[in-house]
Amino acid sequence: MTAKTSLMTAAPPPAAARAPEARTLVFCACALAVLALGAVLTQTIANPYVFFAAFIIVQQVALATGWNVLGGYAGYINFGATAFYGAGAYTGAFLLKAYGASIFLCLPAAALVGGGLGLLMGYMTLRVQGVYFAIATIALVVMMHTLVLNIDYLGGASGLALMPPEPPAWTGGQVQFVFLVMLGIAVLAVACARWIEISWVGRGFRALRASEEAAECAGVPTFRLKLSACAISGAILAMTGAPLVFYASFIEPETVFGLALALNAIAMPLIGGKKSWPGPIIGAVLLGSVQQAATITISSELNILLVGVVLIGFVAAAPDGILGLVDTLRKGRQ
Amino acid sequence: MTISRRRLGKLAAATGLALAAPAVWTTGRAQNRPIRIGASFSMTGPLSSTKAGLVGLQLWRDDVNAAGGLLGRQVELVTYDDQSTVAQIPSIYSKLVDIDKVDILVSPYGAVLSAPVMPFIKQRGRFMAGMFALAGNDGVKSDRYFHSAPWGPDAKVNWARGFFEVGKAAGCKRIAVLNADVEFAKVSAAGGKTAAKELGQEVVFEQSYPPNTSDFSAILRNLRGATPDAVFVCSYPPDSSALIRGLSEVGIGDSVKLFGGAMVGPQYAATLQALGSSLNGIVNFNLFVPEPTMVTPAVTSFLDRYTAIAVPEKLDALGYYIPPFYYVAGQLIAAAVTATGSTESAAMATWLHANPVKTLVGTATFNELGDWTERRVLMTQFQGIKGNDIEQFRQAGRQVILDPPALKSGELAQPFLKARGA
Amino acid sequence: MSDPILLVENVEKSFGALRALGPISVSLKAGERLGVIGPNGSGKTTLINCLTGTLTPSAGEVWFLGRKVTDLAPHRRARMGLARSFQIPKPFTGMSVLENLLVPLDHLHDVADPRARAMEVLASVGLAGRAGHEAGGLTQLELRKLELARALAGRPKVLIADEAMAGLSDREIDDVLAILERLNESGVAVIMIEHIMHAVMRFSHRIICLETGRLIADGLPDAIANDPLVQKVYFGEQARH
């Protein structure tokens, strides 16, 4: 996808580094090119399946990137990506049902809800050890799920079938339009992740991951930094969920709070590499296509088993993912 | 990439030719190319026990192909795993239609998973056989959608009406409604309340509970306090078991004459086997039971062949509930294709609206929404179950049909406590 | 002389029923070199943690630059100019030596060119040649120097050096002492917590000695060295080891 720039973005030695401004320019150009390419594709490719499938993959990229802001940069594992994703999806559904709102209104609203939820979670649990945060995120999914089940306006367990408003005519159709929106979200998420990574914020995250105490004593506002990671990650994940109802014309709690998404959100950055922004993208594209191939060639249970084994394998052998492996190989050769 | 490899594989299997360009094959001589039926199955995830349906569809395909195919063409199934999640559905059905170019669609399992396909088939004007989606077409109102399950017209309210009819005959006036917080149960409970009122019954207690509730004692005690005559239960497999166990433990009170209705679970072999004799007296829905009024040689042969496949695959050992109706879906498609001489959606739909079809489970006629014009959901009572042997459920007289009257095979044993053998 | 820049007033710290520190009162003047000694478990680390803000005292107050900082978060105190190095070096692994210094500089707004400032500090401790190196891959001495350099990057007013010389050879100790002396000459007050007696005696203007959380001596190095109480609790124990 956008992985044209070098893999070695994390901690470049100053002598070898090109001017950061130049790299940012290249990145922006690539991002715009990706968006433009998406727009061109909607005009030139007639087969709608391409966009149905691409939506899912691009959504996974956004999901993995959003998760990685907290999980990779700040080092706080979130088992409840679906709580945020679901919050966003239901925010979108609520606004669509209540006001027939456009997707462009739903996105910032979802981001606000997800960010708020992230802040709340962080505020309640980040003072204690990271493992509590992880456990609390499992709890959050159940609570969000229970909440939705008990709100009749959102359809509860029956789900909610909604017809989205007509998309702008130039996009060529609903699925093309939603795909473009999701592509926009993914590019935004990646840009956001990249900014965090190369700025003082990312440096602060790396410092607090290495030693929270030392970071704090070096002037890094660790608690506030972690809170903002929660909020940013929550906002991206929620934004990723918002277009779901526009995509499927339907939403129901078992899907948005289900295991599959939460599992992928963790697995993708882990496989690609958690330390830099191309990692989640690589993981998302790779896992997405492998799973696609696997569902066809082997039985579905084996497919899940495969994800489990791959997770264990990466944690055991390559905790920094594919990018980490590549870096190690490079260093070995030098 | 994966698609062409997949096509290649299928082709190799079908013709024994390993080298052939997929493009040649799809655009090749239309007369000889197979008729492709596309469907999504929940092979994984919470709904994965429904994958037994695939065996039903495969048996139908084998039967049709053994008899020379449809219109002289072989039938081929194209299926994907939707992982029991709505998010996968739009892309799967677009793939079936736009990439795999299937001729005919079969819906995913149930109303939740079908919901995202409905606008799609309406928009594309595609024919689709609906699988167990209760009132699945009531929202979109496609005229090319046909239920294989005999929920009957106005299914939301009426599909379980038999329970209330049986109750009325037994003199039940006060109804309690209990439902799990899942889609099918919630819709059924709402419909049940309406049906009860239409029959002049009063709803004196209603309660929903979260899925996977394992202890029902508090709920049953509250329910007992309302002294209902009948308890309409809309539950899912785990909670069906817990509830029936709770029934034995906490008791239900002397007022209750009828208990059950819309419990999902006591259709499946595993649940039946686990609950055994504690099922006695419960009146619950089913779509097929081996009672003399329903059994035909065709269905017996189907079930025998199904069992032979299902048991080693660890699928539902009885296969009364889901698999026959996938076979029925195939039969509906076969009838329409054969009669119209085409796989054209509009023609098939028009023909099915106008003509009855003889299926494995009886004759189906359809109204404008693709519902069976006659509700044929069974209300059966468990009688004389002893121990936990699964084979007894294959015998007649264990699940006696009380409703509909046309298929009635026995009488309601009452009062409830006596029927339970307590 | 001038007012104390760092002042500890009747500070106490308890963990549950266990009192680890105090009540204790200590003051530090601008530019002073203060040595802190005491056996293991005497409360030195607890005292430092109360100074930096890692721990909040159970009672008492801490003043820094005329401001009450008792409840102020560590990073706020760090930005005010209270820097520390750690007994066990805590480099920010996963980034370069240069970036390690950029972390504190990121949060100071009065540094015009952080990279230049970082390189300047690295040069002053003799790590300039290692700027691009991964911080995790340094030698023990280099880690100590990095620890100091990171503390110094933001031009602190007070440096707390927590056993900055533990485990180093005599030559390396001289190396570190030289850095600290130069630093002090530029006006930074230094609190040195140290077990290496000759170093702390040589360096300090004034030494305090802690024992079971209490201040048992406060005075010039010579006076401390000859203090019978200090000899009993501290040197006595050291001798036995």
Added chain:
Amino acid sequence: MFLDQFVNAIGTGVMLGSIYAALALGLAVTFGLLHIPNIAHPAFVVAGAYVVAVGNSCGFDPLLVALVALVPFYVAGLGFYEFYARLFERRGAADTMNALTLFFGVSLVVETALLIKFGTNQQSVSVAYVGQSLTIGLLSLPYRLLVPALLAPVMILLLWLYLRFTHAGIAIRAVAHDERALSVSGIDPRWIKRHAFGIAAATAVVAGAALIIIGPVDPFGGRLMIGRTFAVVVLAGMGSLPGTIAAGILIGVSESMVSAFASPSWAPAVAFSILLATLALRPEGLFGAHR
């Protein structure tokens, strides 16, 4: 009516709570004492339940099966800890995130393995006492809950005695307190931790028996338990065994009160609300020491 409901809500809550404590016991050891966040423990419990179901289908009593299976589960626990330790502890401080991911992967593998071996059908046991209740005045206690509920105090008492009065037990508590203290005294902390992990794994099969006597179990049943078991351990205070049963009962009674007097629909959120509230207000738990 109200009194009947109230008394029975308490009774059911206490029984459920005791069972939660049994489910959480292994976690109280691994997470509470060893600080290993084994989120795969509920999956082990489900695996235990399957073992019990298989034994029961051959005609043996579930509790007997569980007793026999203690040994293989203990050994499996040893092996699993060895795997974990080789991966992480040798690298120095275990990265919590990687450890959590590992356990997540392991629970996925365990669940799917069960799925492949046994299919999606629910497994259950048949025992004579299921379906009957012990009635004391207004109170009626189903044996289905009562028998498993009695397991927890027994297990906890045994484990507590073990930790208090045997050499190995005291060593485990020492490890929990400070690993270095132990290596000084000449005992290999790794051996002790492996042993403790084995014990924790062994409790899973007893908890599994409890779980499957209550009702049918499917491969993914453990997932619902993750939050609840952690809630018990955290609320109890890390590593406090008697606290485990108190915390379990507190959660059980709260749930059954909500079920009886508010709405059962909200019951699943109860444990998690308690968990979140504990984390926010009293992270050291009810019975834990300030850390």
